[in-house]
Amino acid sequence: xxxxxxxxxxxxxxxxxxxxxxxxxxxxxxxxxxxxxxxxxxxxxxxxxxxxxxxxxxxxxxxxxxxxxxxxxxxxxxxxxxxxxxxxxxxxxxxxxxxxxxxxxxxxxxxxxxxxxxxxxxxxxxxxxxxxxxxxxxxxxxxxxxxxxxxxxxxxxxxxxxxxxxxxxxxxxxxxxxxxxxxxxxxxxxxxxxxxxxxxxxxxxxxxxxxxxxxxxxxxxxxxxxxxxxxxxxxxxxxxxxxxxxxxxxxxxxxxxxxxxxxxxxxxxxxxxxxxxxxxxxxxxxxxxxxxxxxxxxxxxxxxxxxxxxxxxxxxxxxxxxxxxxxxxxxxxxxxxxxxxxxxxxxxxxxxxxxxxxxxxxxxxxxxxxxxxxxxxxxxxxxxxxxx
Amino acid sequence: xxxxxxxxxxxxxxxxxxxxxxxxxxxxxxxxxxxxxxxxxxxxxxxxxxxxxxxxxxxxxxxxxxxxxxxxxxxxxxxxxxxxxxxxxxxxxxxxxxxxxxxxxxxxxxxxxxxxxxxxxxxxxxxxxxxxxxxxxxxxxxxxxxxxxxxxxxxxxxxxxxxxxxxxxxxxxxxxxxxxxxxxxxxxxxxxxxxxxxxxxxxxxxxxxxxxxxxxxxxxxxxxxxxxxxxxxxxxxxxxxxxxxxxxxxxxxxxxxxxxxxxxxxxxxxxxxxxxxxxxxxxxxxxxxxxxxxxxxxxxxxxxxxxxxxxx
Numbered sequence: 001x002x003x004x005x006x007x008x009x010x011x012x013x014x015x016x017x018x019x020x021x022x023x024x025x026x027x028x029x030x031x032x033x034x035x036x037x038x039x040x041x042x043x044x045x046x047x048x049x050x051x052x053x054x055x056x057x058x059x060x061x062x063x064x065x066x067x068x069x070x071x072x073x074x075x076x077x078x079x080x081x082x083x084x085x086x087x088x089x090x091x092x093x094x095x096x097x098x099x100x101x102x103x104x105x106x107x108x109x110x111x112x113x114x115x116x117x118x119x120x121x122x123x124x125x126x127x128x129x130x131x132x133x134x135x136x137x138x139x140x141x142x143x144x145x146x147x148x149x150x151x152x153x154x155x156x157x158x159x160x161x162x163x164x165x166x167x168x169x170x171x172x173x174x175x176x177x178x179x180x181x182x183x184x185x186x187x188x189x190x191x192x193x194x195x196x197x198x199x200x201x202x203x204x205x206x207x208x209x210x211x212x213x214x215x216x217x218x219x220x221x222x223x224x225x226x227x228x229x230x231x232x233x234x235x236x237x238x239x240x241x242x243x244x245x246x247x248x249x250x251x252x253x254x255x256x257x258x259x260x261x262x263x264x265x266x267x268x269x270x271x272x273x274x275x276x277x278x279x280x281x282x283x284x285x286x287x288x289x290x291x292x293x294x295x296x297x298x299x300x301x302x303x304x305x306x307x308x309x310x311x312x313x314x315x316x317x318x319x320x321x322x323x324x325x326x327x328x329x330x331x332x333x334x335x336x337x338x339x340x341x342x343x344x345x346x347x348x349x350x351x352x353x354x355x356x357x358x359x360x361x362x363x364x365x366x367x368x369x370x371x372x373x374x375x376x377x378x379x380x381x382x383x384x385x386x387x388x
Numbered sequence: 389x390x391x392x393x394x395x396x397x398x399x400x401x402x403x404x405x406x407x408x409x410x411x412x413x414x415x416x417x418x419x420x421x422x423x424x425x426x427x428x429x430x431x432x433x434x435x436x437x438x439x440x441x442x443x444x445x446x447x448x449x450x451x452x453x454x455x456x457x458x459x460x461x462x463x464x465x466x467x468x469x470x471x472x473x474x475x476x477x478x479x480x481x482x483x484x485x486x487x488x489x490x491x492x493x494x495x496x497x498x499x500x501x502x503x504x505x506x507x508x509x510x511x512x513x514x515x516x517x518x519x520x521x522x523x524x525x526x527x528x529x530x531x532x533x534x535x536x537x538x539x540x541x542x543x544x545x546x547x548x549x550x551x552x553x554x555x556x557x558x559x560x561x562x563x564x565x566x567x568x569x570x571x572x573x574x575x576x577x578x579x580x581x582x583x584x585x586x587x588x589x590x591x592x593x594x595x596x597x598x599x600x601x602x603x604x605x606x607x608x609x610x611x612x613x614x615x616x617x618x619x620x621x622x623x624x625x626x627x628x629x630x631x632x633x634x635x636x637x638x639x640x641x642x643x644x645x646x647x648x649x650x651x652x653x654x655x656x657x658x659x660x661x662x663x664x665x666x667x668x669x670x671x672x673x674x675x676x677x678x679x680x681x682x683x684x685x686x687x688x689x690x691x692x693x694x695x696x697x698x699x700x
Binding site: 281283284286287288289290291292293294297301302305306 | 436438459460461462463464466467469470471472473474475476477486487490533536537546
């Protein structure tokens with residue numbers, strides 16, 4: 001048996017080697033806003049631990065380079081990521097001068113590059129393994145548990161981002177709640193409006209172009225401009241409609257952010273509903289009518305099940321988009337993780353920016369995995385035995 | 389019995405079906421033939437009100453089809469189309485059970501019906517009930533499509549080019565199956581096709597349509613012997629006339645007393661098949677046996693030629 005080189009493995013290997021030798025592993029800063037001092041992997045990790053990590057990563061790069069079964073690549077990638085997670089926490093303790101509570105240690109470019117390289121390796125291995133949807137959800141659950149374990153164990157307590165968190169833990173969770181409420185709440189309301197609107201557009205072709213073009217137009221308005229446009233009408237509603245102000249409707253704050261996200265969500269949902277319904281085979285529809293289904297029965301028993309994967313794809317787009325967009329809501333006092341991002345930019349404290357950005361990315365990633373699994377599970381036509 | 393009474397369908401200024409009247413006898417196979425755009429499919433779809441007529445009436449066993457809601461009417465009438473129209477997200481059993489479930493039959497009755505139909509269409513229930521349509525061959529899909537149309541035991545079955553997507557060998561088999569099923573359930577079948585061979589093979593009566601009108605409606609031999617106009621004659625085909633006549637009669641009707649040598653011919657074969665057998669074996673006559681195997685006489689080349697000749 002000859003050894004064969006894996007092409008993606010070469011790319012991953014090059015990226016990882018760059019991260020190990022050309023980029024710095026951690027940054028030591030005298031305080032949270034000053035420029036720091038870059039430290040290489042061997043400088044960050046004292047004694048044998050640095051060499052140990054170096055050798056482990058080199059060995060895993062070797063696994064990535066040659067063609068071995070996907071599961072062994074997955075084990076290697078997970079081992080590398082776990083080692084990096086431990087190493088950065090360990091480096092934080094080792095680099096911080098004893099008794100100095102102002103000094104900050106943050107992961108530097110090399111660390112992020114290495115995480116990226118091995119995450120790529122893990123993602124590729126998972127794709128090759130083609131796990132069933134429930135297995136992917138299980139992977140995600142295990143991953144979330146591990147992250148929770150890291151927080152609970154004080155492993156990263158020395159890292160700058162965790163020091164930023166420690167001072168704001170209560171605010172962090174209340175902003176997290178607002179972020180999720182904004183993103184998912186606007187998605188749900190968009191579904192409530194968008195699905196019937198999409199079905200209506202499918203049934204009445206003459207209004208389809210008008211509705212879709214209008215939604216398209218809304219989609220092109222920059223989010224900040226849309227917030228501005230909404231201030232007027234919402235302020236008017238708050239002052240002139242009894243009870244509106246009591247419900248929290250104001251020109252700025254959560255209300256305009258919610259409305260803007262809702263409006264942005266409509267296009268993908270309506271468009272995907274229309275496309276999904278249009279993709280239902282003509283014969284199936286004709287037969288459904290011909291054997292005596294009412295329009296409602298045809299919609300529920302034939303059209304929606306067959307269109308569901310496409311509709312869910314639209315919902316997936318919206319959810320990931322909303323989780324990202326909700327960050328902007330902080331600009332008009334809507335809350336969410338954006339609060340930390342904008343505070344951080346204001347204070348030139350990059351670790352505070354990270355405290356807002358990292359959870360946003362993690363949340364978007366998790367929802368993408370969950371919805372992808374749902375889409376595959378909802379596919380009404382099972383994919384088995386097509387070769388028969 | 390289906391009485392079609394001066395039925396007309398207009399889309400804006402275009403008249404697709406133009407005052408068509410015809411009566412479909414119960415327990416017969418009526419085939420509507422015509423070129424594309426002749427209005428044959430529209431006429432068929434007006435029987436179950438998938439297309440609402442602009443004027444005129446259709447009565448099923450004397451009852452005006454407009455007296456009940458369209459979807460309830462359609463549950464009583466079987467409907468099978470080209471390309472089967474099976475629901476891709478439902479198993480074979482679920483597809484067949486669609487109409488019984490719409491009619492809210494008890495589950496045991498639905499299950500029994502599905503099993504009966506699958507067996508009748510030579511699809512082993514154990515193997516096929518839980519398969520999905522894309523896991524079947526074209527011929528199997530088509531059979532499931534017809535089984536679904538028959539599941540609620542309709543008296544009338546409408547078929548729109550049901551065999552159009554099948555290859556010739558499977559199509560011939562499907563036609564035989566359909567005739568057997570029709571005898572078994574005594575269903576009244578109205579079938580649309582543009583294939584004249586199929587029409588002559590299946591039909592008790594043929595309706596020829598062109599430009600929205602029925603040009604001629606009668607038993608196949610009548611169409612061959614007395615075509616109503618040049619269009620019908622062209623559609624039947626000048627060269628095909630003698631063979632069409634032979635195709636629609638059986639050996640039984642041309643058997644004469646006497647004896648002949650060689651392999652016997654069964655009396656339920658068509659005269660066309662008998663002629664082919666005589667020509668192939670180089671004989672001028674062949675013995676005829678009944679379905680039970682008794683010798684009943686003989687068939688001669690002369691008798692066959694007489695049957696194929698133009699009526700005097």
